Amino acid sequence: MLTLNQLELRNFRSYSQFSLEEIGPLTIFIGNNAVGKTNLIEAIQLLTAASSFRHPPISQMVKWGESEARLNGLITGDGRRLDVQLQMTGHSKKFSLNGNRKKAVDFMGTLPSVVFTPDDLQLVKGPSSLRRRSLDALGCQLSRNHYLISKDYEKVVQHKNKLLKEGADSLLLESVNEMLTICGSQLIAYRAALAHRFFPVIEQRYREIADGEEAAVIYAPLGDYGEGEELVSKSRDELREALAKKLVAALPQEMARGKSLVGPHGDKINFQVKGMPAADFASQGQQRSLVLAEKLAEVAMVEEVLHVKPVLLLDDVMSELDGDRRRAILNYINQDVQTFITTTHLEYFESSLLESARLVHL
Numbered sequence: 385m386l387t388l389n390q391l392e393l394r395n396f397r398s399y400s401q402f403s404l405e406e407i408g409p410l411t412i413f414i415g416n417n418a419v420g421k422t423n424l425i426e427a428i429q430l431l432t433a434a435s436s437f438r439h440p441p442i443s444q445m446v447k448w449g450e451s452e453a454r455l456n457g458l459i460t461g462d463g464r465r466l467d468v469q470l471q472m473t474g475h476s477k478k479f480s481l482n483g484n485r486k487k488a489v490d491f492m493g494t495l496p497s498v499v500f501t502p503d504d505l506q507l508v509k510g511p512s513s514l515r516r517r518s519l520d521a522l523g524c525q526l527s528r529n530h531y532l533i534s535k536d537y538e539k540v541v542q543h544k545n546k547l548l549k550e551g552a553d554s555l556l557l558e559s560v561n562e563m564l565t566i567c568g569s570q571l572i573a574y575r576a577a578l579a580h581r582f583f584p585v586i587e588q589r590y591r592e593i594a595d596g597e598e599a600a601v602i603y604a605p606l607g608d609y610g611e612g613e614e615l616v617s618k619s620r621d622e623l624r625e626a627l628a629k630k631l632v633a634a635l636p637q638e639m640a641r642g643k644s645l646v647g648p649h650g651d652k653i654n655f656q657v658k659g660m661p662a663a664d665f666a667s668q669g670q671q672r673s674l675v676l677a678e679k680l681a682e683v684a685m686v687e688e689v690l691h692v693k694p695v696l697l698l699d700d701v702m703s704e705l706d707g708d709r710r711r712a713i714l715n716y717i718n719q720d721v722q723t724f725i726t727t728t729h730l731e732y733f734e735s736s737l738l739e740s741a742r743l744v745h746l
C-alpha cells in the first residue's frame with residue numbers, strides 16, 4: 385500500500401518551515417483556529433491530487449513576503465520510493481516526481497486523495513456547480529482523459545463567452561459551437577460513464593449510513609437522453625448530435641443575453657432522498673449522510689479504478705457530524721486508508737482511536 389511517509393513545507397501559506405517524518409496510518413493535527421491546520425490539508429492535497437479544494441490563485445499559497453513556496457513529500461510502499469515535489473512562484477506551479485518535471489495530469493495519479501471539508505456540506509443544497517466540480521474532481525483523478533477534456537471544454541466555453549460579450553456574429557459563434565460540441569459531448573460521455581459507476585456506490589453507502597433509507601443521485605444532461613444505463617448506452621455520435629441541436633436552438637437567446645447557456649457547464653446533478661429532491665426536502669442530518677456517503681464512495685471508487693488506496697483528508701468535519709456518522713468514517717479509517725484529520729478538540733474521538741493515532745499539536 386502506498387502512503388505518504390514524509391511531508392515538508394517551505395514558505396507555504398502560514399508556514400516558513402514545517403516537516404513531519406515517519407507518518408503512519410492516522411495523523412491528527414490539533415490546534416486553535418487559524419493556527420494552520422487547513423493549510424496542511426491543502427499541502428497534502430496538492431502533493432497527491434495536484435489541486436486544492438480552495439481553488440486559490442498560486443500567488444495566494446506562497447507565504448506573504450516570500451517569492452517561492454515548496455512542498456515535498458516522500459511516498460513509500462509496494463517496494464517503491466517516490467519523491468514528490470511542488471514548487472510555486474507567483475504565477476507558476478512546477479510538479480516533479482523523483483526529480484523529473486511532470487505535468488499536473490501526470491503527477492496526480494501517483495497517490496490520489498479524497499478530501500472532506502465543512503464546505504462540502506453545501507453539496508446537496510448548494511448550486512449544481514458544486515456537484516459538477518465534485519464529480520469532475522474525482523473524474524480527473526481517475527482518468528487522464530477526463531482531466532484533459534474538462535480543461536479543453538472550459539477553455540472553449542470561456543472563449544465563447546468572450547465572443548458573446550463582444551457581440552460576435554453568428555457565423556463565428558457557429559464555428560465555436562462546433563468545437564464546443566466535440567469537447568462538450570466527450571465531457572458528457574465521461575461524466576455519464578463515471579456517474580453510472582459512482583452513483584450506485586454513493587446510494588449503497590447512504591443505505592448503510594442511514595439505516596436502509598433510499599437515496600439516489602441523478603445525472604441527466606441532455607433532457608430526453610435519459611440517465612444511468614440509458615445515457616451510457618448512447619454512442620458518441622448520438623451525444624454529439626443531441627448537443628449540437630441544443631446549441632443551434634439556443635444561439636439566438638445566447639446572443640441576446642451575451643452568455644453561453646447550453647452545454648455541460650450547466651449540467652444538473654441532483655440528489656434525492658426517498659424519491660424527493662434532496663435540495664428541497666433533505667434534513668440537515670440527511671444532507672450530512674449524503675455528503676459522507678459521497679466521500680466514502682469516492683474512496684471506494686479510487687481503489688476500484690486505480691487499485692490504489694487514496695489518502696483521506698478530513699478537515700475539521702468531526703465537529704459537524706453526530707456520533708453515528710463519525711463512527712461511519714472511523715470504520716473506514718480502520719480499513720487501512722491513510723488518514724489525516726484536523727480538529728480543534730479531541731473530544732470527538734474515541735480513546736481507542738486516539739491510541740492508534742499520531743497527535744500533532746500545532
Ligand SMILES: Nc1ncnc2c1ncn2[C@@H]1O[C@H](COP(=O)(O)OP(=O)(O)OP(=O)(O)O)[C@@H](O)[C@H]1O
Pocket residue numbers: 396397398399415416417418419420421422423424443444445446447448700728
Ligand atoms: N499566503 C499566506 N501567507 C501567510 N499566511 C497565510 C497565507 N495564507 C493563509 N495564511 C494564514 O493562515 C492562517 C489560516 O490557516 P488555516 O486555514 O490552516 O487555519 P486552521 O487552523 O484550519 O483554522 P480553523 O480551525 O479556523 O479552520 C490564517 O491566519 C491566514 O492568515
